[in-house]
Each structure stands twice: as structure tokens, then as C-alpha cells.
Amino acid sequence: MSDAAITIGAGAGDAIEAGSRVRDFVQLLKPRVMSLVVFSGFAGLMAAPGQLHPVLAAVAILCIAVGSGAAGAINMWYDRDIDAIMARTRGRPIPMGRVDPDEAVSFGIVLAIGSVMLMGLAVNWLAAGLLATAIAFYVFVYTIWLKRRTPQNIVIGGAAGAFPPVIGWAAVTGNISLAPIALFLLVFMWTPPHFWALALYRAGDYAKAGIPMLPVVAGSRATKRQMLIYTVLLLPLALAPWLLGVAGAFYACAAALLGGLFVVAAVRVWYDSSERAARQMFAYSILYLFLLFTLLILDRTPGLWNGGAA
Amino acid sequence: MTVPSAQGIPAADAGDLRRRRQRARNWALLAILVALVALIYVIAIVRMGGG
Secondary structure (H helix, E strand, O other), X not given: OOHHHHHHOHHHHHHHHHOOOHHHHHHHOOHHHHHHHHHHHHHHHHHOOOOOOHHHHHHHHHHHHHHHHHHXXXXXXXXXXXXXXXXXXXXXXOOOOOOOHHHHHHHHHHHHHHHXXXXXXXXXXXXXXXXXXXXXXXXXXXHHHHOOOOOOHHHHHOHHHHHXXXXXXXXXXXXXXXXXXXXXXXXXXXXXXXXXXXXHHOHHHHHHHOOOOHHHHOHHHHHHHHHHHHHHHHHXXXXXXXXXXXXXXHHHHHHHHHHHHHHHHHXXXXXXXXXXXXHHHHHHHHHHHHHHHHHHHHHHOOOOOOOOOO | OOOEOOOOOEXXXXXXXXXXXXXXXXXXXXXXXXXXXXXXXXXXXXXXXXX
């Protein structure tokens, strides 16, 4: 019997005995995280100058999605002990005993190798290399090394989630310039306030699992200060695509407005002693990135208001 | 005779559930393999066409 079944108990053992469902394997891919990853990858692909055959573009997006899912599955395998402790994660397939940990990690490794190889063979090897780096960064740097050791876990580990727009860009152009680096920095700077907003109202959960998230280690006041600093720094960074000629004036105005609202959300969190503002900021942070990349995509869509900048 | 398991599900039903889930997984794997073959075929055609 697997170690998960031993720690989780007889009920979980029965679940493994009954075998996992296809739906359980889909859950291992973290579909909600995948949606944002795919979207940011698509934005990078759209923002890049040049042409990529639609079939190859679809393959690039598929590879980004599968690579992201693979990293998620390996993360769930490694974190199965702490996932079983936290309320937010205890319903995942491994702690629930619906998927055997060995099957989960095998599934993740096969998908990771498959997505990188397919990206390399179908699109180009720079994009494949970046995808491999993103997966390795998420698994080894964030999950295994940083997550349980330092409150800066999501600051440094956030780089893994910042790769998709760069991968999308590299898929089209075959190189990396200043613009995809700006998109990388945008997601990189967005990640800490996004996760700390969640950590503020889940601090008890993280403390119970022994994860040194900033609110657990430094307290809510210090976390709120950091969130405010990151959102203020993010404000000019979101304008970088316009300054670099990748997006037009409409994007710039909307990005400034959305960034301003993000700062307002952080200020509200600063003054709010309850969880309400943090919950709202977490929800808004997701909307912020979706809207920002939507604007970038629309701005680059030929025939729309800008007809594709640059 | 059916023997109850730890969750109170008769062993025969548990075996049937296991077989059904295994069959569903097999079909999903077949669908993925067929989709992969089709995808690689399409990619090869596009790449050979200069895409």
C-alpha cells in the first residue's frame, strides 16, 4: 500500500482500491491555475511581432497548458502531506486518497517531458527550453526548495508563473527581447500581492501546515506593507508594453486605471482589520491580470481599434 | 456471498466500481493517444508545408 493511504486512513485506502477516475487526473492538473497560465501564454503569443501558423500556435498553447498541469501534478505529489492539513487543499485527489501518489508523480513527469518534446519538435527549441525551465523552476525551486523554507517563497517562486508570456513570445519569434522580459516582470511583480492577499485570510491554515508565508512569519501589518509596495511598483511596469511599442494608447490608459484600482485595493487592505478587503483584493488580482492580458490581446488583434501596434 | 468492505460497500460492488473506473481510464487513454497521433500528423503536414 502507498504511503498516502497509510497516512490518510482506511477510507482513503478504499478509494484507491476502487481506482481513480479520469476527473481526478484532470484535478491534478490544477485547471484554474492552468487557465491563467494559458491566457498569459496566449497574450505573449499575440503580442509578439511576426507570424506563426495557427496550428502551431494552438500546439504552443497546448504545450504551455500541459506543462503547467504537469508541474501542478508533481507539486500535488510533493505537497500531499501539507495538502492533507490545509482546509483549502485537503479535497485534492491525493489527500482524499482518490489518486495514488506514485501514479500522480508518474503522470506529471510523463506530461512534462511530453509537452517539452512536442513544443521543441513542433514549434522551436527556445520555447521548449523555456517551458522546461518554468516546469523545473516550479517543481525544484518553488515546491521543493523555497515553499517550506522562506517567507520569500512566492516572491522568487513566482518566476515560474511569469514564464508563459515569454514562452508564447519565443514560440512566435524564436528569440527573447526587452518586451517579453517586461511581460515576465509584470507577472513576477503581480504574484506576491496576489498570493499574500490569499495568505492573509488563510494564515491559520498555512501556520498549521508549517508553511512560512509572510503573514505567518512577519505578521499581517508587514505583509500589507509589502503588498502595497508591490502594487505601486506594478503600476509603471504595466505600462511597459506601451512604452516598448508592443501595445497602444488604449492599453496604456486602461492599464493605468486597472493598476490604480489595484493600489486602491492594497490601501483598503492596509486599513482593513478584517479579512474582507484581502478577499476582495485576491479576487481583483485575478481579474486585473485577465483584463490586462485581454487588453494586450485586443490591442494586437488586427482590425480592432489599434489594428496591432508596432 | 458479498463481503462488506471497510466503508460498508459490498466487495462485489467495489470490484465492479473498480472495473468501471479502469475501463473509463482506458478509453480516456485511447482518446489521448488517437488525438496525439492526429496532432503529430497535422504538425508534420504544416511543418512540411513551410508553416
